[in-house]
Amino acid sequence: MALIRLDHVTKSYKNRLALSDISLSFEPGEWVFVTGPSGAGKSTLLRLVSLAERPTRGRVEAEPGMRRAIGMLGQEFRLLPDRSVYENIALGCRISGVWEKEEIGQRVAPLMEEMGLRGMESLHPGELSAGEKQRVALARALVRHPRVLIADEPTGNLDPTAASQIFTLMRQYRDRETLVLVATHAEDWKQRHPGRVVRLEQGVVKSDNRLQEDGGAA
């Protein structure tokens, strides 16, 4: 069964048409690249899938309470500068309704380990490198145990090594039945982490293919 389904969705802002008559559905554990040139509607599609916006026409179907089960990751790290790394990640827990200190600790500690952030708990974002900041942002998105992880150009501000780390970490979550949607310009990631590729051009779906591990189309 589809986790999120877009049914003949159109989205326009004032006089600008961002998406036109899009129908897509996404399954749990899918790894999906959303590609296309600037202005193709990638970010709009992600905002609709994240249930942050409503379509102008058509329907976006998701289970009740899905909004809280969506983790977001952007090009800008969007960390709170006046809070420590631990507090930034814990904020994700609190926003999703987890207030117990012990439970927060049980969620945050393994993620910090997994993201290679161990020992940085008390540091503030200003003391971190770009790659570390993005790993904190990813941990904050994942600490909510999301069923959907949406990443909009997550490696745009990172060097190749840091970018590779982020993709590897996100890939692990796809293997845990989390739907991962990644909007990116960079073509090489599609080859290195093959999966479904939805290509948008001028607000319409130009292609929707699955790339196999060997690089061939399914």
Added chain:
Amino acid sequence: MGPLGYLFSELWRTLSKHRTLCFASVLSTSSILLILLLFMMVLTGVDTYTDQLESREEISVFLNEGLSRPDVDVLAGRLRLLAGVDSVRFVSKDEAWEQFRADVADEALLQAVGGNPLPASFVIRPTSEYRTAEGVRSIARQAETLPHVEDVRYAGEWVLRAEQVTSTLHQIGVVLGLIILIGVVFVVGTTTRLAIQARIDSLHVIRTLGGGFIFTEAPYLAEGFVLATISSGITILLARGIHDSLAEGLFHLPMPSTQVLLGFAGVAGLLGLIGSWIALATLPRKWLL
């Protein structure tokens, strides 16, 4: 740490991070509130004084010595029939003396006076329509013409003038209160707006993460409430200081009761809350996009 704990930690974070801004806000709000509280104290003093004066709206009709009981009863009946008389109360020689003893409370002076020189009297209370300078005077003139009346005394026009002054002061108090209400809302609202402006990026991030009321609006509302309540506390302390420094002097400024002061602090807190709420409600949308 539950939502309430989070709210307190956020509040502490804001207050400690924006110390100068919060200090300026508390200082401005305290200054404004002090004007109101001092005015309230002046008004309380004037009210107390006027209450004492109120009894002086009464007209005292002093009687000739040695009047028989039937004569007193007849005179009481005639006084009750005068235009503008609400009630008539007889004060015997003995009652007058007892009251005098209680008022003077100086045994040596009382012994010097010797026996009871005070006459019996009637105390007339005018109806509300006759509690004017002219009304009181007309009742007194009528009473003077009655038999067995030795003398008639009444406070005079200045008592009534004092009441008019009190009434005017109350009206000024209402206007001043309204102006100060707007002032507090404005100062706290501006502080909240500046605090939001200083943390707009954080607010935007929290909104993006799906943070609801407890993460976005509530900390700022709590800040407005706390700043205004702290200001009211400082105001009360300052007012207490002014009260104590004047206590030894001629001009006494009474301190309002604890209930009134608690109400004052509560209203100030509420105004702070309203100020912050207005600041949040009128936040330009572009700040959050």
